Amino acid sequence: xxxxxxxxxxxxxxxxxxxxxxxxxxxxxxxxxxxxxxxxxxxxxxxxxxxxxxxxxxxxxxxxxxxxxxxxxxxxxxxxxxxxxxxxxxxxxxxxxxxxxxxxxxxxxxxxxxxxxxxxxxxxxxxxxxxxxxxxxxxxxxxxxxxxxxxxxxxxxxxxxxxxxxxxxxxxxxxxxxxxxxxxxxxxxxxxxxxxxxxxxxxxxxxxxxxxxxxxxxxxxxxxxxxxxxxxxxxxxxxxxxxxxxxxxxxxxxxxxxxxxxxxxxxxxxxxxxxxxxxxxxxxxxxxxxxxxxxxxxxxxxxxxxxxxxxxxxxxxxxxxxxxxxxxxxxxxxxxxxxxxxxxxxxxxxxxxxxxxxxxxxxxxxxxxxxxxxxxxxxxxxxxxxxxxxxxxxxxxxxxxxxxxxxxxxxxxxxxxxxxxxxxxxxxxxxxxxxx
Numbered sequence: 001x002x003x004x005x006x007x008x009x010x011x012x013x014x015x016x017x018x019x020x021x022x023x024x025x026x027x028x029x030x031x032x033x034x035x036x037x038x039x040x041x042x043x044x045x046x047x048x049x050x051x052x053x054x055x056x057x058x059x060x061x062x063x064x065x066x067x068x069x070x071x072x073x074x075x076x077x078x079x080x081x082x083x084x085x086x087x088x089x090x091x092x093x094x095x096x097x098x099x100x101x102x103x104x105x106x107x108x109x110x111x112x113x114x115x116x117x118x119x120x121x122x123x124x125x126x127x128x129x130x131x132x133x134x135x136x137x138x139x140x141x142x143x144x145x146x147x148x149x150x151x152x153x154x155x156x157x158x159x160x161x162x163x164x165x166x167x168x169x170x171x172x173x174x175x176x177x178x179x180x181x182x183x184x185x186x187x188x189x190x191x192x193x194x195x196x197x198x199x200x201x202x203x204x205x206x207x208x209x210x211x212x213x214x215x216x217x218x219x220x221x222x223x224x225x226x227x228x229x230x231x232x233x234x235x236x237x238x239x240x241x242x243x244x245x246x247x248x249x250x251x252x253x254x255x256x257x258x259x260x261x262x263x264x265x266x267x268x269x270x271x272x273x274x275x276x277x278x279x280x281x282x283x284x285x286x287x288x289x290x291x292x293x294x295x296x297x298x299x300x301x302x303x304x305x306x307x308x309x310x311x312x313x314x315x316x317x318x319x320x321x322x323x324x325x326x327x328x329x330x331x332x333x334x335x336x337x338x339x340x341x342x343x344x345x346x347x348x349x350x351x352x353x354x355x356x357x358x359x360x361x362x363x364x365x366x367x368x369x370x371x372x373x374x375x376x377x378x379x380x381x382x383x384x385x386x387x388x389x390x391x392x393x394x395x396x397x398x399x400x401x402x403x404x405x406x407x408x409x410x411x412x413x414x415x416x417x418x419x420x421x422x423x424x425x426x427x428x429x430x431x432x433x434x435x436x
Contacts, residue, residue: 001184004029004077006070006102008039010046010158010259010325011119011151012083017051018162020058022187027065027073039066047324047351050159070102074109079184081149082130083119085259092266094123103130107137110144115180117149121204121264123271127171127197147172147181148197150204155258156322167191171200205268209282212261214249216288222252222435223295232435233417252435254389254415255292257319257328262289293330296387296413297337299432303411304385308342308367311408313383315376316390316416317349317356324351326359330415331389335360335370338387342367348379350394380406388414400427 001024005016008030016028030036035045042056058064067073074080084098099120106116116134118127131146138144148171153161168185170192172178178194185192195203222232232252240247256262265286272279304310319329326332329352338345339360345368349356353372360370373379376398380386386407388395400423404410410429412419417433424431 001025001078002076003027003079003081003184004073005081005083006105007082007084007098007120008035008045008066009083009085010048010153010155012081013039013044013046014048014051014153014158014162015081015083015119015151017054017058017064018159020061020064021054021163023063024184025063025065026058027067027077029067029070029073031068033068036066036068048158049156049322054159070105071109074106075111077110077114078112079115079117079180080106080110081117081119083151086120086122086263088263088266092270094121094263094267096122096126099126099130100133103133104137106144107134108139110138110142111140113143115177116144116146117181118146119149119151121150121208121260121267122201123267124198124201124205127201145172145174145177146197147177148200149181150200152204152207155325156320163188165190167193169193169195169200169203171195171197173197205264205271208260208264209268209285211249212256212265212289213281213285215256215261216285216292218250218252219255219292219434220288223292225435230435235435251417253292253417254294254296254330254434255289257293257330258323258325259327262328265289293333294337295434296415296432297334300385300387300413301341306342307338307385310343310384311382312338312343312345313379313386313407314338314345314347315349315379315386315388315395316352316392317347318352318390321390321392324355326352326355329389331356332359334387334389336366339366339368339370344369344371346371346373346379346383348373348376348395349390350392352390377402377406383407384409384411386412388412388416388418391416391418400424400429403427403429 003019003024003026005012005028008028016026020026042059044052082102086094089095127146127148134144150169168190170181225232236250239245265282269279269282317331396418403412404427412431414433421436
């Protein structure tokens with residue numbers, strides 16, 4: 001079975017590599033020749049644990065190929081996966097222009113019956129439109145069906161999540177399409193939930209938005225904990241023993257980021273309004289998360305007379321550990337505020353620096369200045385204030401006394417609750433966290 005994958009981002013590339021790992025011959029399609037050449041050399045354009053190793057292994061076995069020539073990739077493929085981006089529009093809706101572009105390319109090039117599978121996160125009903133769009137532009141007399149197969153990977157653990165998924169969701173409108181996807185996923189030996197296309201599309205949004213709701217709920221409770229003198233870590237521990245709640249996504253902090261939760265909550269909110277319905281829980285989730293991102297900066301602003309000329313250590317730039325992705329990262333909102341306030345920022349992140357430089361180049365920005373360093377110690381050296389935005393192990397491993405040793409003023413605002421307040425107090429560090 002020949003597989004083609006449109007798009008080599010977090011969704012498309014991980015899917016393509018994992019299908020190759022299961023023995024399929026896969027061709028990954030991208031529009032950038034430079035990116036394609038990198039992947040041919042076994043270099044991943046994104047950071048994901050284990051991804052580059054699997055790329056190199058399957059490149060060598062001849063099961064994984066990369067090209068900008070979509071005509072060659074699509075024309076005789078049995079299954080074509082669409083894994084391109086669906087970025088957020090200003091009104092919160094999903095931008096489907098990349099989906100439309102790939103759909104038309106498929107329609108104009110396929111020369112045999114095939115199944116098109118949409119892995120990208122798309123609004124409910126999009127797969128119906130994709131199928132009709134492809135049929136409208138078909139050049140050859142072939143049969144093309146469209147199926148929904150949303151991904152549920154988490155950035156930082158994407159390869160593991162794909163190979164060891166809790167379940168595979170497939171949405172089809174025919175027994176033939178369902179049977180083909182069942183056969184395709186058989187080597188994964190994972191539970192398969194087979195539903196109609198629109199249900200599959202909704203499952204994706206419902207899952208992501210539920211997890212986002214869980215995070216925002218805990219952040220809301222954390223903010224109340226600060227006011228009434230409770231400790232959110234104790235509260236979360238007590239909640240975690242309840243099997244109806246579970247232990248995951250109970251950590252309070254400065255909100256969620258990344259390519260999924262912010263976009264998907266807004267998209268579902270928009271979809272509901274299009275149908276004359278108000279999703280009050282999701283609307284509240286979006287509101288809470290937006291305010292939570294800069295909560296620590298607001299605390300610090302009350303403490304400081306001014307940030308002008310202060311060396312400000314920023315530990316962690318990516319929206320979470322294990323990835324180099326900065327999309328919707330809380331660090332971005334805070335860096336904008338710090339630089340506008342005149343801070344001299346010295347930032348450290350083990351994987352996100354190069355992407356951060358595209359947003360915040362080295363040098364003078366607004367009233368402040370931006371610098372990047374190669375270690376936590378270098379960021380802390382002589383700093384007047386420190387913000388922690390990402391839970392990297394390299395940051396979690398810093399002993400409390402190191403803040404006292406390296407900083408001019410040991411003042412720490414921790415957005416991930418990485419350190420125990422009592423230990424920071426014992427180390428003579430002025431410490432602020434979330435919900436404690």
